[in-house]
Amino acid sequence: MKPTPVSLLDRLRIAPPDDPDWARFQEIYLPLIERWLAQVPGLRDEAHDLAQEVLLVVFREIPRFERQREGSFRSWLRQVTLNRVRTDRRRRLNRPGVGLDATEAFLDRLAEPSRELAREWDLEHDRHVFGKLQAIVQPRFAPATWEAFRRFALDGLPAARVAEELGMTVNAVLLAKSRILKRLRDEAGDLID
Numbered sequence: 001m002k003p004t005p006v007s008l009l010d011r012l013r014i015a016p017p018d019d020p021d022w023a024r025f026q027e028i029y030l031p032l033i034e035r036w037l038a039q040v041p042g043l044r045d046e047a048h049d050l051a052q053e054v055l056l057v058v059f060r061e062i063p064r065f066e067r068q069r070e071g072s073f074r075s076w077l078r079q080v081t082l083n084r085v086r087t088d089r090r091r092r093l094n095r096p097g098v099g100l101d102a103t104e105a106f107l108d109r110l111a112e113p114s115r116e117l118a119r120e121w122d123l124e125h126d127r128h129v130f131g132k133l134q135a136i137v138q139p140r141f142a143p144a145t146w147e148a149f150r151r152f153a154l155d156g157l158p159a160a161r162v163a164e165e166l167g168m169t170v171n172a173v174l175l176a177k178s179r180i181l182k183r184l185r186d187e188a189g190d191l192i193d
Contacts, residue, residue: 007189009073013063026055028132028191032125033081040085041102053084073191074125075113082111126192130184133191137183141176144168148176 008028011021033054037047057080065076089103109117138146144166151162152173159173166173 007191008187009062009065009189009191013065017059022059024136025058028129029058029077030055032128033077036081036121036124037085039106041106043085043088043103046088050084050088053088054081057084074122077125078110078118078121082107129188129192133184133188137180137187140183141180145176146180148173149180153177153181 008021008024011019012025015021030051033051034047037043037050037054040047043050054077058077061080065073067073085103085107089107106117109115110121112118141149148162148166148168151157151166152159159170162168163170163173168176
C-alpha cells in the first residue's frame, strides 16, 4: 500500500476538488495573492476576481507541477499570477484603461527573479506561508512545547535560557524545536524552502 503524501502540495496533486486540503491551500494563498494583485497599477477592484482565477489555474495545473529547484513553487505561482494579469490586461486593452503602461512595467519587474520586486514577492510569500503553517501546526503541540520552540527557534534565545525560564530541560527545548520543525517541513513540503 502506498503511503499518503505528507506535504500539502503533494496531497493537492491527488486531491479531489472538494478535499479539505484545497480549502487549506486557499486559506493560505488567497490573501497573499490578493495583496499582491492589489499592488498592480490599474487593477482596481479586479484583484479579488483575478486572485480567484489564479487559484483556478493552480487547481488545474498543480498535478503537473514539478519542483526543479529551491523556490520553484513560489516562482511558478508568481508566473501563474503574472500570466493571469497579462491575460486580463490584453482583454482590457480594448476598453478605456488607466495605467496600462504602469501595469506592464510593474509586471516586468515582478517577472524578473533578480529584481527587487520579485525578491519582495519571495520574502513576503515565505513569511506569509510560514505564518499560516505555524497556525496550522501549533494546535498539535502542547503550549509549553510551542513556547519553547518559539523562543528558541524563532526568537533566537539560547536553549539553556529558554529551558531555565520555562522550567524544562535543555534537551526538551531542543526536542521541541526538532519536532515542530519536522512537522512544519512535512506540512510545507515544497511550498517554502
